[in-house]
Amino acid sequence: MAIRLFIDGAAGTTGLEIRERLTGRDEFELLVLDDAQRKDEAARRDALHAADIAILCLPDDAAKEAVKLAEGSGTRIIDASSAHRVAEGWTYGFPELVNHMPGTGRDAIANAQFVSNPGCYPTGFLALLAPLVDPGISVRGGDPINGGLLPFDFPYSVNAVSGYSGGGNALIDRFAAEPNIAFRAYGMAGGHKHLPEMQTYAQLASPPVFSPSVVPAHRGMIVDIPLPLAMMGARGWPLALWNLLDEMYEDSDVVRVHEMSDNPSELLLMSDADPWDGMDLYVFGPFHEQGADDLPTHARLVARLDNLGKGASGAAIQNLNIMCGLPETTGLRL
Structure with missing residues (x-):
């Protein structure tokens, strides 16, 4: 039946x-x-x-x-x-x-x-960060032998851009009525409704600094988490972060972790993109094994998805x- x-x-x-x-x-x-x-x-x-x-x-x-x-x-x-x-x-x-x-x-x-x-933004944020964070690791708590690769109490930030359909019919109508809008940053005062789930399911000590924006494309989303590794007490180099994410999603038919050696030089949102229910994850940063003399200063975790699809x-x-x-x-x- x-x-x-x-x-x-x-x-x-x-x-x-x-x-x-x-x-x-x-x-x-x-x-x-x-x-x-x-x-x-x-x-x-x-x-x-x-x-x-x-x-x-x-x-x-x-x-x-x-x-x-x-x-x-x-x-x-x-x-x-x-x-x-x-x-x-x-x-x-x-x-x-x-x-x-x-x-x-x-x-x-x-x-x-x-x-x-x-939520659409939290989908990209959590897919990237949640597997890498251990709620028992503190920046101030030293370097434990076991646990996650990133600390739970670092003040993370996330920059994200979405197609306007994420704002529903009201925002769709606004972009249609005001075709001169090229970029719309919003939530400038903080307090975005997505923050509670981002903090809760990444098990962070505090919500991230969230910078959402909208562009004149119907669908599509890029979520970007910058990681200043050298100042955050991170235990994982970019390749180690990639290895953990790759293992996390190796059996998924929906989430794909791209090889670091194949990282593109740019990521695009297309105004005529077709509906898509997958999600691509990237780790950007120096591509070499952990154990070299100097910890890389930075990395970027990036998710690309359809805000109307997987989002x-x-x-x-x-x-x-x-x-x-x-x-x-x-x-x-x-």
């Missing part, structure tokens, strides 16, 4: 791309509300209670309201908003972080009732597949 699936917020950017990835999939029976019903509370409650699984593609407050509407139903929920990413009782839907910290990974997702999709809709489909016991990459654009 087909799995009954309801997408609450199906008319938004993320919802539309989820529906596109479900095209032709007879494992699911899609419950659809017409335009007159999709904002009607009673109709939404009925659909949420009728569904086996619901995917919430809503603003945070509306997502919280949807969870309340679903109370008593037993419906399993994937929330694509940021409302529940660090909330008690919710599983963080980042299957590649398996074994990194309790409550993450494929088994946790497969058995969860409530799964929260990662949103693709991640929701990946989690949906895992929750339903289906092959993880079914329906993904890889």
